[in-house]
Amino acid sequence: MKGGVICLKINISSRHLTAFVILILMLFSLSSCKDTKLKSETSFEWFDTVTTVSAYMSESDFENMWDTVCERFDYYNKLFDIYDEYDGINNLCTVNKNAGKAPVTVDKELVDFISYAKTVYDITSGKVNIAMGSVLKIWHDYREAGISFPEKAELPPESLLDEKALNCDINKVIVDTENNEIYISDENISLDVGALAKGYAVEKVARELESLGYTGVLISAGGNVCTVGAKPNGEKWSIGISDPSGGNDYPAVVKISDASLVTSGSYQRYYTVDGKRYHHIIDPETNMPADYFVSVTVMASDSGLADAMSTALFITDIESGKKLCEELGIEAFWIYSDGKTEMTDGFPAK
Secondary structure: OOOEOOOOOOOOOOOOOOOOOOHHHHHHHHOOOOOOOEEEEEEOOOOOOOEEEEEEOOHHHHHHHHHHHHHHHHHHHHHOOOOOOEOOEOOHHHHHHOOOOOOEEOOHHHHHHHHHHHHHHHHOOOOOOOOOHHHHHHHHHHHHHHHHOHHHOOOOOHHHHHHHHOOOOHHHEEEEOOOOEEEEOOOOOOOOOOOOHHHHHHHHHHHHHHHOOOOOEEEEEOOEEEEEOOOOOOOOEEEEEOOOOOOOOOOEEEEEOOOEEEEEEOOOOEEEEOOEEEEOOEEOOOOEEOOOOOEEEEEEOOHHHHHHHHHHHHOOOHHHHHHHHHHHOOEEEEEOOOOOEEEOOOOOEO
């Protein structure tokens, strides 16, 4: 719907879920900007989620910007795909297929991303581990089966999870930055970058738009919101954090510019076994879904970091999480299953 305003509040299946932009709030707060009109475009094709880009600019400028957005998101979506290969590019699917066989020559962008993922592993003490693909696949398969046949839903056997957890050593993911090669030295290890890929791609696209001179842009990719500059009148963008219980109220509304807000939640991607919900965010220490919170939202200047840390904080106790936020200079907002909330001192929420 080119040139129109897309108002979305929907349930989707994406790795990082909801902290959706409340576009209705945006419309009210942006109505004072009379020089240009708000334009939005939406795609359902990237990272298994809904991506909406909104900006105040002329029709021709917006169309040129949207072309750039599509080109770059298409590229990153293919590059980070672990399920399918594409002509003319060696992606993560290619890397996984060659585990234990041979190094794969890839684009420098993928080398940089895997190097970044290894850094995230270190700063989160292994909470975010892209080498957990074997464990995550087990949960994915059992969850999908449980959703399709709820009467037969069951948990993965603990012995199977323990077995697969032996094949998650990120040190066996070898990055050759000189030759742009990636090699997984153990054939039983597979990469799953769901905790990182979308936020990393959003940050890359945002920085490219900024380098081209675009400003006053908002990118919303599922639970990942990134802003490039403020609105034309200097006001910040208004973003709402969704109620995990499904209500119409919002636990917090945040105003940001040149920053990102990313939420990880347990309340959309899940299945039920014997009356209990089991979600998709797995704690590598237990191989089970983490149960500290139902929602964690992170605000950071970098969308990739916010994405990674929303997962890391979701599977970290509150005190350790606050300490990590302080160390990294980020802000966070936690929601417990009983509706109680906590936030870091600098989280700009109403």
